[in-house]
Amino acid sequence: MAQKCPPCVQKVPEYMSTYGDFITLLLCFFIAIYQPPTPVKVSEMRIMLSPFQGSRGIMPGGNTLSKQKLEDMGLTVEAMPAEVKGKVQSKEKYQVKQIFEDEIKKKKIKITEEERGIVISLIGDGYYAPGSAKLTEQGRTILTKISDVLGRMDSYTRIEGYADDEMTARPQGEFYESAWELAAQRAINALRFLEEKNDVPAEKLSAATFGKTRQLTQSGTPEARALNRRIDVIILSGKNQTRSYKDSALPEGRVPQTETSVP
Numbered sequence: 001m002a003q004k005c006p007p008c009v010q011k012v013p014e015y016m017s018t019y020g021d022f023i024t025l026l027l028c029f030f031i032a033i034y035q036p037p038t039p040v041k042v043s044e045m046r047i048m049l050s051p052f053q054g055s056r057g058i059m060p061g062g063n064t065l066s067k068q069k070l071e072d073m074g075l076t077v078e079a080m081p082a083e084v085k086g087k088v089q090s091k092e093k094y095q096v097k098q099i100f101e102d103e104i105k106k107k108k109i110k111i112t113e114e115e116r117g118i119v120i121s122l123i124g125d126g127y128y129a130p131g132s133a134k135l136t137e138q139g140r141t142i143l144t145k146i147s148d149v150l151g152r153m154d155s156y157t158r159i160e161g162y163a164d165d166e167m168t169a170r171p172q173g174e175f176y177e178s179a180w181e182l183a184a185q186r187a188i189n190a191l192r193f194l195e196e197k198n199d200v201p202a203e204k205l206s207a208a209t210f211g212k213t214r215q216l217t218q219s220g221t222p223e224a225r226a227l228n229r230r231i232d233v234i235i236l237s238g239k240n241q242t243r244s245y246k247d248s249a250l251p252e253g254r255v256p257q258t259e260t261s262v263p
Contacts, residue, residue: 093118096149117236125226131169133185146233147198158206160232161187164225165212184209190231
């Protein structure tokens, strides 16, 4: 009677050991030669690796990155968004918050990020007296720091002025017919300070007024009015910066009742 063949031992093919060693050495080699210009944060690395983990894709319910978002993020680690407390913020906002860390803790300013760009809000009673558009010393100090931020960014900046709902105060030498003029003058004074005292290019600055609209609070207390008495300095994103002065909505680019074309 023929002898039975001994049972085969289940094991990994021998070549796999050599292959595994090769892959490990190759990985160590690339880790050794990879040295980014700045340290890569864990949150940034998670975003870089997330496409390989299935968190982004074309399946329903996924978080697909649009072309515009990819352009906004850029191609370098420095431009990748950072994840903070479950929310995603841009590298620029993170840098601005680092610069104004003390002011944020003391609730002198508020920094948010919107579709239009990074918004630095100067809120509270430390920037403007009731009914006045003159910057206080604290306001000039903050704007000087903001000018340093603007010097690092190739962006356009819009300053929006706001007023509270009470126009009874009449500081000496100042008179404004309505909250529109008061809020406008606050924005203009801040703009001129950035341009004339801090050398921010005039062509990158603009001002807007919202009067007593868009109130942060409606309680009517002195503290609430101080919050509404503010300006917002907006570092505009690329797609919200400005359109060319040559762009005109006029028919054929002509000024009404003339033969003059928009230059």
